[in-house]
Amino acid sequence: MRLRGLIRKEFYQILRDPSSIAIAFLLPVVLLLIFGYGVSLDAEHVPIALVVEQPSADTASFTGGFQQSRYFEPVIMRNLREAEEALMARRVSAIVHLRSDFARQLRQPDGAPIQVIVSGVDANTGRLILGYVQGVWQKWLQRQALARGEALTMPVQLDQRVWFNSELRSRNFLVPGLIAIIMTLIGALLTALVMAREWERGTMEALMVTPVTMREVLIGKLVPYFILGTGGMALSVAMSVWLFDVPLRGSLWLLFATASLFLLAALGMGLLISTVTRNQFVAGQLAILTTFLPAFILSGFIFDIGSMPPVVQGITHILAARYFVAILQTVFLAGNVWSVVLPNALALVLMAAFFLGVSRRKLRKRLE
Amino acid sequence: MFWRILALTTKEFLALLKDKRSRMVIFVPPILQLLVFGYAASFDLNRIPFAVYNEDAGQASRDLVARFTASPNFHQVATLTHEAEITPLVDAKRALLVLHIGPTFTRDLLKGRAGPAQAIVDGRNSNTAAILLSYVNTIVATFNADWQQRNGGAITPAHLETRAWFNPNLLSRWFIVPGIVGLLTLVVTTLVTALSVAREREQGTFDQLLVTPFRPGEILIGKALPGFIIGFFEATLIILIAVFWFQVPLRGSLLTLYVGLLCFVLSTVGMGLMISSLAVTQQQGLLGAFLFLVPCIILSGFATPIANMPHWVQQITYLDPLRYFLVILRGVFLEGTPFHLLLDQFWPMAIIGLVNLALAGYLFRHRMY
Numbered sequence: 001m002r003l004r005g006l007i008r009k010e011f012y013q014i015l016r017d018p019s020s021i022a023i024a025f026l027l028p029v030v031l032l033l034i035f036g037y038g039v040s041l042d043a044e045h046v047p048i049a050l051v052v053e054q055p056s057a058d059t060a061s062f063t064g065g066f067q068q069s070r071y072f073e074p075v076i077m078r079n080l081r082e083a084e085e086a087l088m089a090r091r092v093s094a095i096v097h098l099r100s101d102f103a104r105q106l107r108q109p110d111g112a113p114i115q116v117i118v119s120g121v122d123a124n125t126g127r128l129i130l131g132y133v134q135g136v137w138q139k140w141l142q143r144q145a146l147a148r149g150e151a152l153t154m155p156v157q158l159d160q161r162v163w164f165n166s167e168l169r170s171r172n173f174l175v176p177g178l179i180a181i182i183m184t185l186i187g188a189l190l191t192a193l194v195m196a197r198e199w200e201r202g203t204m205e206a207l208m209v210t211p212v213t214m215r216e217v218l219i220g221k222l223v224p225y226f227i228l229g230t231g232g233m234a235l236s237v238a239m240s241v242w243l244f245d246v247p248l249r250g251s252l253w254l255l256f257a258t259a260s261l262f263l264l265a266a267l268g269m270g271l272l273i274s275t276v277t278r279n280q281f282v283a284g285q286l287a288i289l290t291t292f293l294p295a296f297i298l299s300g301f302i303f304d305i306g307s308m309p310p311v312v313q314g315i316t317h318i319l320a321a322r323y324f325v326a327i328l329q330t331v332f333l334a335g336n337v338w339s340v341v342l343p344n345a346l347a348l349v350l351m352a353a354f355f356l357g358v359s360r361r362k363l364r365k366r367l368e
Numbered sequence: 369m370f371w372r373i374l375a376l377t378t379k380e381f382l383a384l385l386k387d388k389r390s391r392m393v394i395f396v397p398p399i400l401q402l403l404v405f406g407y408a409a410s411f412d413l414n415r416i417p418f419a420v421y422n423e424d425a426g427q428a429s430r431d432l433v434a435r436f437t438a439s440p441n442f443h444q445v446a447t448l449t450h451e452a453e454i455t456p457l458v459d460a461k462r463a464l465l466v467l468h469i470g471p472t473f474t475r476d477l478l479k480g481r482a483g484p485a486q487a488i489v490d491g492r493n494s495n496t497a498a499i500l501l502s503y504v505n506t507i508v509a510t511f512n513a514d515w516q517q518r519n520g521g522a523i524t525p526a527h528l529e530t531r532a533w534f535n536p537n538l539l540s541r542w543f544i545v546p547g548i549v550g551l552l553t554l555v556v557t558t559l560v561t562a563l564s565v566a567r568e569r570e571q572g573t574f575d576q577l578l579v580t581p582f583r584p585g586e587i588l589i590g591k592a593l594p595g596f597i598i599g600f601f602e603a604t605l606i607i608l609i610a611v612f613w614f615q616v617p618l619r620g621s622l623l624t625l626y627v628g629l630l631c632f633v634l635s636t637v638g639m640g641l642m643i644s645s646l647a648v649t650q651q652q653g654l655l656g657a658f659l660f661l662v663p664c665i666i667l668s669g670f671a672t673p674i675a676n677m678p679h680w681v682q683q684i685t686y687l688d689p690l691r692y693f694l695v696i697l698r699g700v701f702l703e704g705t706p707f708h709l710l711l712d713q714f715w716p717m718a719i720i721g722l723v724n725l726a727l728a729g730y731l732f733r734h735r736m737y
Contacts, residue, residue: 123538127499288654303671
């Protein structure tokens with residue numbers, strides 16, 4: 001009964017200052033739209049300079065491969081200097097250079113060198129571009145061999161199978177990861193200030209003289225924001241499936257069960273920040289620092305955790321987002337794989353218990 | 369006027385730094401984050417866990433597998449004997465790659481036919497999968513070339529000679545660490561400014577400030593200066609760590625870098641103060657800070673290139689001050705870009721900053737409750 005009163009009071013507070021509702025529903029929509037459309041690692045239409053010093057039938061057959069590829073937007077140039085200037089000015093990302101003796105060299109035993117220069121500023125894109133150039137080159141070799149009436153046999157021709165995401169669509173893995181980031185933000189933003197606000201305004205002291213227990217205060221804070229957060233989660237899942245066409249191969253109930261665990265951990269962290277600082281300003285600063293960037297960089301959402309140095313990998317274990325990202329990417333793309341879901345869910349339970357437990361301990365009916 | 373602004377700035381600094389926890393929050397986490405993120409944020413893969421399912425007993429397949437185990441990029445975690453073992457291993461994320469070599473591999477190679485080999489890759493993180501496949505292809509290509517040389521296969525008529533400018537080994541750390549300089553400068557200045565006016569409004573002290581002889585412009589400068597000074601100080605610290613700890617080459621001039629930093633801090637302080645003066649409570653200020661910070665970072669090209677975004681999203685990125693600063697940072701650090709080629713990056717940031725500061729100053733008086 002007392003608990004219900006507290007929850008109702010919290011709901012009124014949410015409804016009167018619409019910023020909480022905005023956090024739960026506006027934030028996921030805005031962020032998913034920006035992320036979903038804005039974040040992509042698939043480079044297409046890469047501007048590339050093709051330097052052909054002496055056009056001939058051979059060079060035309062080679063450059064034709066670039067013109068047909070959807071990965072490239074080629075510009076033909078006559079000399080290397082012009083192309084190098086374009087690379088410096090970031091008008092092109094790579095240069096493919098065929099020397100004037102290309103046609104003659106082709107018929108020599110050593111073969112003709114094709115010079116490829118790529119801008120290494122963005123190393124990841126640079127490597128992707130090199131891979132695409134290699135693809136065009138190999139296709140050209142095959143066409144040449146066919147034209148001569150022989151089959152080009154490479155000793156090992158690798159048959160590549162990419163499981164779970166066969167066309168390597170980066171949106172399929174980014175959008176589930178995003179849900180984890182958005183839920184981290186929602187969880188911390190909703191609760192980071194609520195306890196501190198009661199302390200700052202002196203209403204905490206008023207609460208203390210009433211018969212409510214501190215556990216009831218904590219639960220009273222948790223329940224309304226948990227409901228809001230679940231709403232935000234449902235909205236995010238609906239958008240990823242219907243708007244971004246991400247396949248959901250696992251079951252919906254598992255998604256929501258694990259999301260509830262994660263939400264408890266995220267809200268618990270916000271409550272802990274709030275309880276410990278007792279000051280909205282510092283709590284707000286801490287929330288900005290400890291939520292978004294760590295979840296963005298250390299959760300495995302975009303950067304592979306397995307390739308980080310061991311010390312940094314150790315640090316990633318204290319982030320709830322890390323476990324949730326693993327669960328989300330698996331449940332969305334691979335299905336209900338219990339060997340991934342169970343250990344990560346267990347970690348989430350432990351983190352939720354830790355944050356809520358410590359908040360409960362720090363929250364005493366005592367004034368300083 | 370000078371003394372009044374000085375007094376106000378002193379008061380702002382006291383408000384920020386008097387509280388020990390607040391002092392900690394502003395200085396310690398950004399430096400720690402730079403160190404952790406600098407190591408964590410990389411697209412380069414190493415020690416990729418992989419498993420081998422080799423049905424062939426011949427020399428050639430052993431040679432191919434040995435090339436994988438010898439590579440620092442790969443780390444063998446299992447040797448499989450049945451096809452049925454593949455699925456649980458990949459599902460549980462214990463191996464990102466399974467190399468499956470057919471029983472006739474060596475025999476086919478010796479007969480001059482293509483040997484059956486298959487690479488099964490976990491595509492849950494499609495970027496990791498694409499990079500991994502490029503590593504696999506490189507190893508297979510050198511294997512092919514060596515095999516042909518030894519066993520006299522067909523000679524390819526043309527070959528690629530590849531070079532990467534500015535970053536010869538294509539280290540993604542060189543790309544990411546300058547980006548982190550911009551990221552953390554953004555976070556720190558937002559931290560200092562986004563809640564400052566909102567706090568005074570919530571506590572009612574802002575009304576008192578407005579009835580003092582201070583003009584709005586003076587209040588604005590007083591509120592902006594701490595953000596400026598702290599942002600500059602921390603950015604310098606972060607640049608030093610990037611150069612001396614992470615060994616990222618700094619090829620351009622420091623002057624260009626600092627003119628860029630000045631314009632950038634101007635724009636972020638302006639944004640922060642604008643959000644802060646729009647908010648009535650700190651809760652709203654915090655929401656505003658996130659609604660500004662997150663898109664700003666995502667759309668800046670920090671981790672994913674702007675060129676990959678759809679056209680209409682690319683148009684939006686022109687409003688993002690971090691976008692311009694990242695071009696300057698990467699240009700000055702890696703390419704040694706001269707000042708005049710970066711002019712187009714300086715002025716948009718300055719305009720974003722001035723417009724927002726003007727708006728903030730206007731809101732000081734015109735948003736009262």
